[in-house]
Amino acid sequence: MKLIQVNHYEEMSKKAADIITHYIKNHPNAVLGFATGSTPSGLYENLIEDHRKNGTSYKAVRSFNLDEYVGLDGTHPQSYRYFMDEHLFNHIDILKENTYVLNGKAENLDMECKRYERMIQEAGGINIQILGIGRNGHIAFNEPGTPFSSRTHIVELAESTRKANARFFQSIDEVPTHSITMGIASIMESQKILLLASGPSKAEPIRRLFTEPISESFPASILKQHPNVVIIADKEALKDTDPNLFNEYVVKESTPIL
Numbered sequence: 192m193k194l195i196q197v198n199h200y201e202e203m204s205k206k207a208a209d210i211i212t213h214y215i216k217n218h219p220n221a222v223l224g225f226a227t228g229s230t231p232s233g234l235y236e237n238l239i240e241d242h243r244k245n246g247t248s249y250k251a252v253r254s255f256n257l258d259e260y261v262g263l264d265g266t267h268p269q270s271y272r273y274f275m276d277e278h279l280f281n282h283i284d285i286l287k288e289n290t291y292v293l294n295g296k297a298e299n300l301d302m303e304c305k306r307y308e309r310m311i312q313e314a315g316g317i318n319i320q321i322l323g324i325g326r327n328g329h330i331a332f333n334e335p336g337t338p339f340s341s342r343t344h345i346v347e348l349a350e351s352t353r354k355a356n357a358r359f360f361q362s363i364d365e366v367p368t369h370s371i372t373m374g375i376a377s378i379m380e381s382q383k384i385l386l387l388a389s390g391p392s393k394a395e396p397i398r399r400l401f402t403e404p405i406s407e408s409f410p411a412s413i414l415k416q417h418p419n420v421v422i423i424a425d426k427e428a429l430k431d432t433d434p435n436l437f438n439e440y441v442v443k444e445s446t447p448i449l
């Protein structure tokens with residue numbers, strides 16, 4: 192793992208965008224893995240701004256998203272398809288048909304999981320996967336206890352995750368109980384992983400990432416086994432971690448880092 196320390200959310204978002212745009216310039220056919228949530232929104236704003244100012248093109252880029260709520264279709268404002276359209280896809284020149292988001296309304300969800308895995312394989316795998324981290328260490332919607340060998344699957348959401356995500360809905364009752372998510376093994380197959388963490392609510396999972404052993408009870412811990420992970424974390428996200436534990440991972444330059 193490599194760690195880029197930044198002061199705040201804006202700096203994290205800008206650094207992440209620089210890494211992605213640098214990569215796309217050198218690999219116009221990149222396959223990107225996108226994430227949702229409040230963490231990557233600033234990254235997407237920066238990508239849009241860069242596209243407008245510098246013309247970085249996504250015409251040959253394909254993308255896969257990590258997860259989706261079961262029961263919400265792409266017209267639901269809290270679906271992750273809607274989020275991606277609104278926060279990124281509608282504002283850059285990526286072809287919509289090259290953006291893949293799991294279908295949470297598929298009639299046969301098991302088939303949908305298999306179809307998604309197949310599409311990722313057919314695309315040649317994901318070059319850079321963007322990740323956030325849940326307060327309990329979940330990645331995508333892989334909750335604590337999910338086998339590291341898991342592939343795309345259906346999950347029942349932890350109560351803590353539903354509570355944390357209730358801020359986007361009118362009330363917690365509206366938060367779906369299940370989601371469909373890339374599995375941990377599927378995520379780990381990405382060539383490169385960019386984990387973003389900002390703010391005090393990420394201080395605990397970031398501390399646990401640097402201090403705890405690799406265990407299925409803390410899903411993000413598996414990232415320590417990945418050969419090419421870059422974490423961009425701000426001061427607040429790092430505030431509870433003893434710098435002696437992460438100093439060895441710190442890198443100064445952000446590009447070309449992935």
Ligand SMILES: N[C@@H]1[C@@H](O)[C@H](O)[C@@H](COP(=O)(O)O)O[C@@H]1O
Nearest residue numbers: 226228229230323324325331332
């Ligand atoms: N499925 C998503 C995750 O992919 C995300 O990393 C996490 C953190 O969200 P946020 O970035 O809003 O803190 O929340 C959700 O549960």
